[in-house]
Amino acid sequence: MVIKISNLTEADIPGAVAAVQDAFKNDPYNEWVYDHSKFNQQRNATSLGIRMRWGMRNGIFHVAKEEGNDKVLGVAMWLRPQPANAPPTWNDWLEGWRLYFNQVGMNLYYGRGGLNVKRYYIWKDAQAKVQSEIWDDPRGYYFLNIMVVLPETQGKGVGAAMMKQVTDQADAENMKCYLESSRDDPNIAIYGRWGFKFVKDMICDDDGPKSASGIIRRNFDLENLITENDDPGPTSSAYVNPPSRNGCLDPNSAMLEYVSKAILEDPGLPRNNPTVSSWQVPEHPTVASIQSTTLPEFTDVVIIGSGITGCSVTKTLLEHEATHGVHVIVLEARTLVSGATGRNGGHLVTASGHTFGPLAEQHGIEAAKQVTRFSLLNIKAIMKMVREMDQEFQDHCQLRDVLKVMAVGDEETWANATSSVLNFQKNVTEHNKYHTIVEQDAVPERWNIKNSVGAVEHNAGAVWPYRLITGIFERLLKNYPSRLAIETHTPATAVQHLAKDKEYPYRITTPRGTIKAKRVIHCTNGHASHLLPKLAGRIYPFRGTMSVQKPGPYLKSGKGSRSWSLSHKPSLDPRTGLYITGLYYLQENPLTSRIWIGNETAYLKNILTSDDTYVPDEARAALSTILPKLFLEGWGTEEKAEIESIWSGTQGHTADNIPVVGKILESLTGEATDSQQWIAAGFNGYGMDKCWLTGEALVRIMLGEDVSEWFPQCFLLTEDRLKNTLTPEETVSKFSSIPPPDNIRQAKL
Numbered sequence: 176m177v178i179k180i181s182n183l184t185e186a187d188i189p190g191a192v193a194a195v196q197d198a199f200k201n202d203p204y205n206e207w208v209y210d211h212s213k214f215n216q217q218r219n220a221t222s223l224g225i226r227m228r229w230g231m232r233n234g235i236f237h238v239a240k241e242e243g244n245d246k247v248l249g250v251a252m253w254l255r256p257q258p259a260n261a262p263p264t265w266n267d268w269l270e271g272w273r274l275y276f277n278q279v280g281m282n283l284y285y286g287r288g289g290l291n292v293k294r295y296y297i298w299k300d301a302q303a304k305v306q307s308e309i310w311d312d313p314r315g316y317y318f319l320n321i322m323v324v325l326p327e328t329q330g331k332g333v334g335a336a337m338m339k340q341v342t343d344q345a346d347a348e349n350m351k352c353y354l355e356s357s358r359d360d361p362n363i364a365i366y367g368r369w370g371f372k373f374v375k376d377m378i379c380d381d382d383g384p385k386s387a388s389g390i391i392r393r394n395f396d397l398e399n400l401i402t403e404n405d406d407p408g409p410t411s412s413a414y415v416n417p418p419s420r421n422g423c424l425d426p427n428s429a430m431l432e433y434v435s436k437a438i439l440e441d442p443g444l445p446r447n448n449p450t451v452s453s454w455q456v457p458e459h460p461t462v463a464s465i466q467s468t469t470l471p472e473f474t475d476v477v478i479i480g481s482g483i484t485g486c487s488v489t490k491t492l493l494e495h496e497a498t499h500g501v502h503v504i505v506l507e508a509r510t511l512v513s514g515a516t517g518r519n520g521g522h523l524v525t526a527s528g529h530t531f532g533p534l535a536e537q538h539g540i541e542a543a544k545q546v547t548r549f550s551l552l553n554i555k556a557i558m559k560m561v562r563e564m565d566q567e568f569q570d571h572c573q574l575r576d577v578l579k580v581m582a583v584g585d586e587e588t589w590a591n592a593t594s595s596v597l598n599f600q601k602n603v604t605e606h607n608k609y610h611t612i613v614e615q616d617a618v619p620e621r622w623n624i625k626n627s628v629g630a631v632e633h634n635a636g637a638v639w640p641y642r643l644i645t646g647i648f649e650r651l652l653k654n655y656p657s658r659l660a661i662e663t664h665t666p667a668t669a670v671q672h673l674a675k676d677k678e679y680p681y682r683i684t685t686p687r688g689t690i691k692a693k694r695v696i697h698c699t700n701g702h703a704s705h706l707l708p709k710l711a712g713r714i715y716p717f718r719g720t721m722s723v724q725k726p727g728p729y730l731k732s733g734k735g736s737r738s739w740s741l742s743h744k745p746s747l748d749p750r751t752g753l754y755i756t757g758l759y760y761l762q763e764n765p766l767t768s769r770i771w772i773g774n775e776t777a778y779l780k781n782i783l784t785s786d787d788t789y790v791p792d793e794a795r796a797a798l799s800t801i802l803p804k805l806f807l808e809g810w811g812t813e814e815k816a817e818i819e820s821i822w823s824g825t826q827g828h829t830a831d832n833i834p835v836v837g838k839i840l841e842s843l844t845g846e847a848t849d850s851q852q853w854i855a856a857g858f859n860g861y862g863m864d865k866c867w868l869t870g871e872a873l874v875r876i877m878l879g880e881d882v883s884e885w886f887p888q889c890f891l892l893t894e895d896r897l898k899n900t901l902t903p904e905e906t907v908s909k910f911s912s913i914p915p916p917d918n919i920r921q922a923k924l
């Protein structure tokens with residue numbers, strides 16, 4: 176049998192998890208720390224998967240296989256030596272959090288699965304005590320954290336081959352190794368043959384009501400010496416606590432702790448008395464506050480949320496031939512289109528150029544191609560739809576073509592942006608002329624922009640989003656008076672599944688009464704987790720600020736034919752929580768020449784919230800000072816522009832930066848028969864280039880149609896996504912990767 180040792184890969188994880196579960200089945204530590212009547216195999220598998228992914232990034236994680244065969248025969252995970260006095264590196268801190276958070280996320284998902292938390296912490300304390308007593312090498316130890324070999328391959332040299340990989344390395348570096356084992360026999364003897372010496376008992380004493388089975392664990396110290404081919408029984412698996420130094424969180428950890436709490440908080444219902452968005456002034460004369468005299472008691476479909484997504488879902492349901500006769504109720508907590516769609520920047524812009532690179536990195540090239548093509552398709556579809564409507568409506572919602580520029584403020588962002596655009600051109604060849612790269616020297620004259628290091632321009636659109644969507648709702652009501660009811664000022668406060676009711680299995684509660692429905696579609700974006708709590712931290716509210724500003728006395732008007740964005744490196748100050756998000760977006764109103772400009776910069780407490788009833792001072796300050804800094808000619812020596820109106824709005828961000836679309840899965844609802852709740856939410860910062868066709872795609876998916884030709888498959892809600900990428904832990908990790916401001920970085924050097 177020729178044994179091959181390789182690094183663990185994603186594809187190996189199921190086999191490695193099964194091997195570990197098998198080896199630990201009768202392990203004394205496992206017996207002690209789990210209540211086996213409640214032991215949840217799936218939870219344990221998820222936990223091990225998390226541990227393994229952590230190990231792949233941080234430790235030395237090996238699998239043993241027979242040459243030519245993919246079956247995992249053994250698993251070994253080592254942690255690298257950590258010098259005793261060295262403060263943990265940024266990466267260690269992050270990874271500690273990542274692991275901890277995955278465990279927390281998993282606990283939320285599966286419950287504790289029989290884990291005796293008290294005993295778990297007794298073990299953690301005992302482990303810390305013993306390590307502090309016997310670890311005397313200041314350079315640290317190679318720590319063998321997991322070692323298992325499938326029972327049927329024990330005695331064939333699998334363990335020895337895995338052991339040798341790292342002990343050879345330790346030998347070469349003259350470093351010591353360390354492990355803990357929960358069995359004396361035969362492990363002391365086996366490890367002894369490899370040069371491990373028993374050093375100290377680790378007493379885990381549980382004096383609570385079930386204290387009888389407190390167990391003893393042993394520690395070994397190794398001077399490398401491998402002699403025999405026997406395989407050991409399992410060592411124990413350890414878990415990492417959230418990192419803290421002497422019990423005090425450092426600023427990074429405190430900041431991440433804040434993020435982890437904030438994203439898991441219930442966003443609640445949309446607030447009464449939001450800041451006044453100038454898009455919503457004046458309100459639509461007939462539909463803004465429309466509602467039936469009496470709330471209907473029954474319907475086929477309830478759509479929660481009246482933004483652009485809810486509108487598209489409504490229109491598709493009413494117009495699709497397969498849903499002929501279907502009755503629809505739209506519930507809106509406040510006035511119609513009063514959420515993000517009525518508060519945004521009004522850009523019909525695809526960010527395909529500068530997002531292609533990050534999308535490809537995170538989701539793969541295929542996904543990046545699908546998402547960017549879809550974005551372009553959306554803009555085209557909206558423009559076409561409106562251009563086929565009457566001229567009066569087109570004028571009213573000010574739909575127009577614009578030339579759009581993204582000016583870049585620093586070299587690093589510029590390098591990333593250009594590489595992303597070139598990548599897009601190479602991969603999405605039918606649109607390879609869509610973007611033009613404007614070099615630094617040409618930007619001031621072409622775009623009246625100062626201090627940029629370069630720019631990317633392309634065609635785009637602009638619109639008055641509130642008028643567009645309220646206008647479409649108005650027309651739908653006119654065309655389908657007997658099939659559509661719009662109920663504004665009617666928040667859905669609960670959605671209940673009535674398993675026994677075969678005809679109307681959903682009861683939607685509102686302050687005006689209840690509705691029974693066959694299907695429920697959540698188009699609630701940043702508020703999604705209020706009705707679906709298991710989405711907390713996966714979709715979370717992210718607040719932005721928009722303003723209308725008076726143009727400077729020297730700013731030449733383009734009569735609304737241009738739009739701009741300014742992109743620069745973001746920063747997050749872990750001491751204060753000030754997040755400078757690095758993006759401004761602006762357009763000029765064609766009739767008034769006013770500049771409509773938005774940005775998300777604020778303290779975290781003012782960003783990770785769904786409260787749009789106030790504008791934080793720091794957001795106002797950022798917006799009032801940017802225009803004189805951006806334009807070459809416009810404001811003379813003035814350092815501030817005049818803000819005429821300002822408001823905030825809630826975006827729905829997701830852990831993996833892409834929307835969440837499809838059927839709400841059993842793991843979120845908790846009931847297999849609860850199978851007719853659907854969602855389209857989490858459009859992140861850009862939604863006008865995704866929501867419209869997403870609404871249509873969702874209805875078609877619901878009807879069993881295949882939309883894979885044009886709809887990005889990575890947007891679909893899957894169990895795999897819920898476990899791996901759409902997790903609260905990924906959200907925290909995203910924040911942890913935002914660099915601190917330059918002055919903090921320099922102080923550290």
Ligand SMILES: Cc1cc2nc3c(=O)[nH]c(=O)nc-3n(C[C@H](O)[C@H](O)[C@H](O)COP(=O)(O)OP(=O)(O)OC[C@H]3O[C@@H](n4cnc5c(N)ncnc54)[C@H](O)[C@@H]3O)c2cc1C
Binds near residue numbers: 485826
């Ligand atoms: C400040 C800001 C600037 C932006 N700028 C741009 C831009 O320029 N270009 C771009 O492409 N995108 C932009 N976006 C993003 C874009 O506006 C959103 O992605 C898009 O509008 C999302 O549409 P939606 O219909 O999914 O959500 P929303 O428009 O937020 O609609 C959700 C609706 O659900 C309602 N609701 C929530 N919970 C309940 C409940 N329980 N019961 C009843 N009703 C409920 C809300 O009141 C809301 O009306 C911006 C967003 C903001 C906030």
